[in-house]
Amino acid sequence: MLYEDERDRPERTGKRPETWAARGLGWIDEDSRSFVEPIITGTTYLRDQNYALHKERNYTRDVNPIYERTEAVLRKLENGKEAKLYASGAAATGCVFQALDSGDHVVSPESSYFGTRKWLMEVGVRHGISHTFYRNNDLAALAAAIQPGKTRLVWVESPANPTWEVTDIRAAAKLAHDAGAILAVDNTVPTPVLTRPLDLGADLSVHSATKYLAGHNDVMAGAIVSASDDHPLWVKARDLRWIAGPVLGPFETWLLQRGMRTLFLRVERQCANALAFARHFDGHPKLEAVAYPGLQSHPDHSVASAQMIGGYGGMVSVRVKGGLEGAKRCVAAMRLFFPATSLGGVESLVEHRKIVEGEDSPVPEDLLRLSIGIENVDDLVEDLERGLSAV
Ligand code: PLP
Secondary structure, X not given: XXXXXXXXXXXXHOOOHHHHHHOHHHXXXXXXXXXXXXXXXXXXXXXXXXXXXXXXXXXXXXXXXHHHHHHHHHHHHHOOOEEEEEOOHHHHHHHHHHXXXXXXXXXXXXXXXXXXXXXXXXXXXXXXXXXXXXXXXXXXXXXXXXXXOOEEEEEEEOOEOOOOEOOOHXXXXXHHHHOOOEEEEXXXXXXXXXXXXXXXXXXXXXXXXXXXXXXXXXXXXXXXXXXXXXXXXXXXXXXXXXXXXXXXXXXXXXXXXXXXXXXXHHHHHHHHHHHHHHHHHOOOOOEEEEEOOOOOOOOOHHHHHHHOOOOOOXXXXXXXXXXXXXXXHHHHHOXXXXXXXXXXXXXXXXXXXXXXXXXXXXXXXXXXXXXXXOOOHHHHHHHHHHHHHOO
């Protein structure tokens, strides 16, 4: 559905993504003349004298003016046909998987947000949805994992948690489509600032909007943008929002759309900080390795350079010498990075993923995941140096 202000006032919307995001597509409230979104808290909407709906709005589990406008911005940034917000990234991912039928097969990366793997291993199998995990940056392994006629969904996360492998989305889309499957990309980490999966042939772009899109560690949200408005799998995932009810809510949507206005500024700063940070620590005597796709030493640097637009993201992982104990000593000595889970906010965070994910996690125990924020990068470098000096 076209956003009516976008149709009516292209000169107010702007022509470029930074402008679309900064101005929320230039929407204004005609009644108050405010260009700041009002929050409509009502859960239900009046019908007219003929008992017809006004603007198709029935009930807020399905529609709310602020959902529509925030979805319009995301849809435009991702160059999609439709977008929907969900209660969290996990809810958005779950709705894609729940759109599958019993007997369907999913191909998904070995390295990914661990909740995505958990869904397939713990929920999917109970509902007759099977899966095969492929090695992230290995297109031959992805091709071998696909079972033509049975695989209905190929999942890509790129760059992927927590070692930031980059998958060639165009190649993955071709492999999926040749086998009659669709391609969904978890675009949480790059955001549409750095990667637009639908332009590369993906069918769905899925987000934990809790991260960079909202950007302030103060709201949990999810989103899916679809290249099609009638693909049966998308229609089911879309309709699951009102059928199953994982809806975002107007206050949370307000925070998300407010955060998205500074998306480009934040991501640009996070990319610059992360690159300088990764370069500083690359080859550090207290580190086994630094994983960042912007480093020439990263195995997927050339794919990342071809696929990502203007930067490599704000996520860096380091492997500390001295194993689990070394990594723990390092975090304990750090003072500036907050030791907390999540990513993509303005404050830098450090995480020991193996401890967060549990014993079964394939993440190496010497790995620390760093979400680089918008602080002065010299302060961030000094903090990890402080941590490493305790190792
Ligand atoms: N996808 C990625 C890449 C994530 O990092 C996360 C959460 O950390 C999720 C999905 C799940 O999102 P949420 O925490 O908003 O449910």
